[in-house]
Each structure stands twice: as C-alpha cells, then as structure tokens.
Amino acid sequence: MIEMHDVTVSFDGQPVLDGVSFTMKRGEFVYLVGQTGAGKSSLMRLLYFDLSPSSGRVRVAGYNSEQIAQREIPYLRRRIGIVFQDFKLLEDRSVYDNVSFALHVTNARTSDIKKRVLHVLADVGLSHKRNQMPHELSGGEQQRVVIARALINEPAILIADEPTGNLDPASSAEIMELITKINMRGTAILMATHNYELVKRYPARVVQLKEGRLHEVDLKIQRKA
16 A cells, blocks of 8 residues: 655755655554654655655555656545644635535536535534534534545545644544544554554554654553663
8 A cells, every 4th residue: 555665855965764664554554653853744745745755666556656647646646635733724615615625626526526525524523514614613623624525535545644733632532533433444544643642542553753764663662661
C-alpha cells in the first residue's frame, strides 16, 4: 500500500528526512511520532505527492514518485483521505456542502453525491448537523466533518496529521474511536500524533522520526526504560 525506499528530503540544503525507508500494508494502522519539526508533515506530504523526494522512491496505491505524471496526481489523491489538525473547512459552506465538494470536482452525478454524503455523515454521527455551518459546531464535530470529507471517495488509506491536536480529551477519545472503527473496516491509517496516552489506549504499530531517520518503536520497552 505504501513503500518508501531510501527517501531524502532537503530544504535549503538541510536534510529533513535522511534515507527513510518504510512500508505499510493494506488495512494496517500505524502511528507516526516525533518531536515538532522532526519531519512528520513532510513525510505525509510525500504520500499524497504534495512534496517530491530529493532522492529515493515513494510508491503509494500503485503510483510511483519516479514515474507519475502531474495529471495523474488528482487520481492518486482520490484513493487517499486526508485529515488535518486545523480542519481546513470552508467556513462559508454548510456541513453537507463541505463534504460534497470533493465529489463535485470529480463530476459525480447529483443523485450519487447526495446518497454518498448522507451515508458518510451518518457514519460519523452528523446527519442531524448537515445544514449547519462550521462555526456552529464544536471542535470534535468539525473534525468529524473533516473525517467524513476524507472518506467520501472510499479511500484505501487515511492520512491523519495530528487529528486530535486541537481537541479536549473527551473529543479526542471520540475521534479515536471513530478512526479505529474506520480501520477495522479495512482502511489503512497513518496517524501522526504527539499524544502518547492515546497511543497506549489504542495500541498499534508505532514508528518514530528522529534526526531525519525513521525507527520502529516498541512501547513496552519504552515504558520500562
């Protein structure tokens, strides 16, 4: 599903990622941890081809960074759902319109759009909020809208960049329950987080970015240390 081979990313001659190799299987759940500035967002941008490696190769859902044409990138992104920490909702559009926007740009039929939007809003527990505006929602509800939007194209992979970073503990737990449910239905999840309590509560494979390198982490060993 995801393969990175000896990937380096540099900005102004300074390496952010240095020889990173990483694989992720279909349906797997992986946490990406690391200090602020470690390169987590850069690694995630590589996966939806918003950033190109300085060297090395990235393969995602059958697309190869060494071969992909610019016109193919939108098709790759339809196979990936992206959840941001700061929501990135359209403030002048309703919940329904925020979610449906991703389908309108693919020229989907109106009848299909309505059916799929109502389905994903029901999935995240927001059917009753579909006509409300983002500012009328709590932070947790806004993040549920973001997740619904990410799921609208039935992606094979969900990339979540600090999805609980701006939420209180109760809302964070609700979002994690939802993300876990999505993973159990077969969607692969790569989630960047600083919240080790959530990682312990919802255990999965953990990889850590440190000094430009990616390492597997055994939380049991880490807790004993």
